[in-house]
Amino acid sequence: MQSVLTLHPRGDMTSSWWAAAAAMAAVTFFTVGGNAAVLVALKRVNRAPAHYPLASLATADLLLGLLVLPIAAARELFVFHLNWAICSCWSTLDVLCCTASILSICTLGWERFCGITAPLARAQRAKTARLLAALIWPVATTIAIPTAFIPSPKHFLPGEIAKACTVNTNSSYVFVSIFFSFYLPASVMVVLYARILRALAAPPSIRFHRGQVTNNVEKVIPDAVVVNVDSVTPADESQENHKVPKSIVVPPSPKTGHFMIPSSETVRAITSPLKRLKFPVAGIISRQRRATRTIVMLMSLFLLCWTPFFVMLPVDSICECVRDAAWLWCTWLGYTNSALNPLVYAASSPAVSRALHASLTTTTCTRTTDVTRTPLPRRT
Incomplete structure (x- = not known):
């Protein structure tokens, strides 16, 4: 098997090359550090229904930062060769982590919708959220495994240097995989967040x-x-x-x-x-407005980061006409979403935000941050 033979920079080491290297290193660092801190913070707070999909999201993004982004950055900056086994594992993990991240975001949107429309059904929401968070990974694995075995044409154009590992651009596989890993979850999220905004705009019931x-x-x-x-x-x-x-x-x-x-x-x-x-009537209105702004920001960030890649991928699988620079920008824009998720999703939960702050400022790990919950009224 062919292993790493050569390793030299891809192109001249100009200021643009160094800027790209610094940007990729920053995305990788914040993806690993931010999501690791979120997982630590989730262990320090009392369990809430939204924490299960949030933990799945942080796990997927953390694995992406540890196992996928280093090779993804190296193949953009250097010229080298890897054997089939390593490239197959890398491409499978790439699809697995990205799909699990997107499905976790969709599950988190569902939990937020249930939390607004049925706030008292906490036990049922927690049970369902735990089940959906567990189902994310088998579904993502089913979508990701075929990429290692389905043959893919080369997607680089004449004059461009082949990269160590290529993205699978088989047309049949691309259209099936992107439907289940992006377009279907994105459609569900749009519907859910539209209903959330409508529920928040309604007067208090x-x-x-x-x-x-x-x-x-x-x-x-x-x-x-x-x-x-x-x-x-x-x-x-x-x-x-x-x-x-x-x-x-x-x-x-x-x-x-x-x-x-x-x-x-x-x-x-x-x-x-x-x-x-x-009686916190003003606080209710304030929370509704804050939740509305957060929801709009979450949805906008998700679509902004991932839509260019999932538009470029099927186009290139059909015509093989996308330049290498477009691949670079669209791919890393999607990766950037994993670095921004801890800031947006964790910061939108005050309990996780406080625990995250305590994790970053406290040297001991024995302290536990407990969150006082409002007791629910009895039903007769």
């Missing part, structure tokens, strides 16, 4: 139901109705560090004995005493 009231209120008002303000619970319950009232007791009409759904003025009158108790 108030649910009325009859039931037993805690704190012995049923002894005073037997037929009372509990008004639950669903929007009090945020998308990430671990953000709350204080107890807030979750229900309002509304007695039936003294004349008819029947409960009448109160008007907005009545609800405002009922909730006005709670404002004096620091």
Whole structure:
């Protein structure tokens, strides 16, 4: 088998060559360091449903930085040759890690949607998120393994120096793989985030139901109705560090004995005493606006980083007309998403952000950062 025979710079070592080398080294460093810190931080906080897809995302990006990016940078900067086994493993890991990262982002979007639309179903969300996070890797492996065995034509043009390992540009494989690894997850994400934005734009919902009231209120008002303000619970319950009232007791009409759904003025009158108790209505609106900005940023960053590559790849598989410089920019723009994910996704969770800050500023690893959760109201 042919191994590494020569190793010399690809082209002249000009300022552009050094700038590209510095940029690739920075992307690799921040991908490894950022995602490793996120995994450490996730061990220091109490488990939340969103942490399972976030852990899968950080694992995929960390493996990408450790196993894929060093060879990807070397093949862009130097001329050398690797045997078939090493190139097959590298290309398989490349597709595996990138696909797992994208599917983890899609799963995280689903969890955020469920967290906003059904904030009280925390146990069910955690169970489903754990299952989906575990299924990401078998699906990504199924998509990635064929790239090592399906023959691929050379995609470099005359006058360009062949690289150590090539990307599989077999047309049939490319179109099938990019559909399941990018276009289908991206479509699901667009639908999910559109529904999230619509849910955030809706006014706070108030649910009325009859039931037993805690704190012995049923002894005073037997037929009372509990008004639950669903929007009090945020998308990430671990953000709350204080107890807030979750229900309002509304007695039936003294004349008819029947409960009448109160008007907005009545609800405002009922909730006005709670404002004096620091009922966080303004905080709810602020969190909704912040969540809206975060969602728009997440979706924009994902599409900005990955769309050029997944448009260029099928085009080149058909016409073999994409220049090497376009491959370089589009490929590393997609890799950059893995370096930016820790900043965006982890920073959007205050619990993980605090633990991440503690991990970077504390020398001991024995300290545990616990997040106080808001107790959920009892259901009868």
